[in-house]
Amino acid sequence: MITAQQLHKRYGAKTAVDHLSFEVRPGMVTGFLGPNGAGKSTTMRLMLDLDNGGGETLFDGRKFGTIKHPMREIGAVLEAKAFHPTRTARNHLRMLAAGSGIPFSRADEVLDFVGLAEVKNKKPKSFSLGMAQRLGLAQALLGNPQTLILDEPANGLDPHGIHWLRDVLKSLAREGRTIFVSSHLLSEMSLMADQLVVIGRGHMIYNGDVDGFVRQFTQSSVLVRSPQAAQLAEALRRVDGATVTEVAQQPGTLQVSGIETAAVGELAFQHNVMLHELATQTASLEAAFMSATGDSEEYVAREILAPPGTATPPPGGPPAAPPVPPSQPGDTTPGGAA
């Protein structure tokens, strides 16, 4: 069990981490989510006493610096390529094992476990990011710790690697370990994590289970397609709270929010409007993440100035809908034609 209380850190006038308090419980994977620059790594560095700041983190009631051999209790990897380029993977782990009273044989065991047995005597300067991440995980598991703290461990892994990592972390959690893993990709976390800590610009945005996050930050809308769209739009606009938007790219298609799908169908029936499509649209997890952290993005790209003579779209036009990956929960649910 990790208990973080009032963690805070400032760089001059800039607040990197703003009084974050959360718990990471054993037996489950807790995802630590936020856009780039949100303060995830700084928070993890504060937890591990690598950075000086305010607040306190307790690992089963003890501060990190007071644990005699922390690697045997807390496996942490914050940077993917934190090794000397010419010290072999095996020697890198043996060095850390020596510092933690762990037998050297354990280095071979964890390298075998992460699939790096064949390259254990190779210089890691030629390692890909994915291999470096595997070495990082081996390092974290070296002391067979009850707690794992991993910063963006899926970065650089191929799809097989991500699948493997997900299975490994879930099975470690099932063994009763405490897993705290950061990512800037919600899709990744939604498949891996049971609980979420979501931050933006150092502030807590959400702390709870994954479903709760989706419920809190997703808004449903209804998609209607009809040859009498104008007539239906007029009827819908008379309903309190309903907002109707005509989908510009698809004539005869309306995006309606603030009203249930069934009510739209009933209204169409009452007004003798024929429908070709009626569907509930739930925003994807990614959309929920964007909605939750949109205002707290640290680094936002600006549009490049258009070359002279190029028409720019007028401001305030309808934003493009975020793409909905097919594997995501919350896809468009057909509601049937009325």
Next chain:
Amino acid sequence: MSSALRFEWVRLRTLRSTYWLIGLGLLLTAAIAFGVAFATRNDTVNAEDAGIIITGGAELAPFLAIFLAIIGIFATGHEYRHGTIQPTLTAIPQRSRLLLAKVIMVAVTAAVMAVISMAINIGLGSLYWGSGPDLAEAPLNEVIPGYVVFVVLYAVLGVALAQLFRGVPSALVILLVTPLIVETLIAGLSMWSALDFLQPALKFLPFSAGGRLIATTPYEADGGPEFDFFDRWASGGVFAAFVAIILAVAWYFFKKRDA
């Protein structure tokens, strides 16, 4: 503490540069020792020549000390250059213990290598020495332990400088430029009448003072600035104090700053 020392021992011996630097240091000093011994093979070996042979010419160019200082620089500088300070501190979060282990391991390595180097050099010298100089007599009986202290101080200075600058290049520049350029420049400037007030301070120039640890003859101006160094061990103390100050500042910032 023993875990931190074991960590440092494995760190040191799993780095190829450790072997290269020690090998090169021993080889260069042995080559100088052999060259001087061979060149003076028909002469009666005086204490000055014997000192140069034993230390491999360290009074003129302290190769072994510089190479062990680089090993010291790598002990702390590599941690930042390659980002290994993060895994290191998650294994050994007690920063004072870690830095102390680095200082001890590098100092012991330096001391052992200084002794081995002198044994090799004395062996090479004795090929041509016939009766040979008496190593138990002054000044050689002081130069021999003085050389061990000299090499150890250089190596510890390397650890301290790289910890202070949190990297390799700045520490290397300070280590090489200060004795070669800065101290030579100050000594040179002190010879101008307008700046001769600098001369009393010359005995406090740390690297020059450190060099007295392995001196076989008293300092002679010989056209250079007129001043007197402290005696051998007090001059060694000046150098040691300089190393201690750098180490203390580096230690303070290591404890205080983010890793």
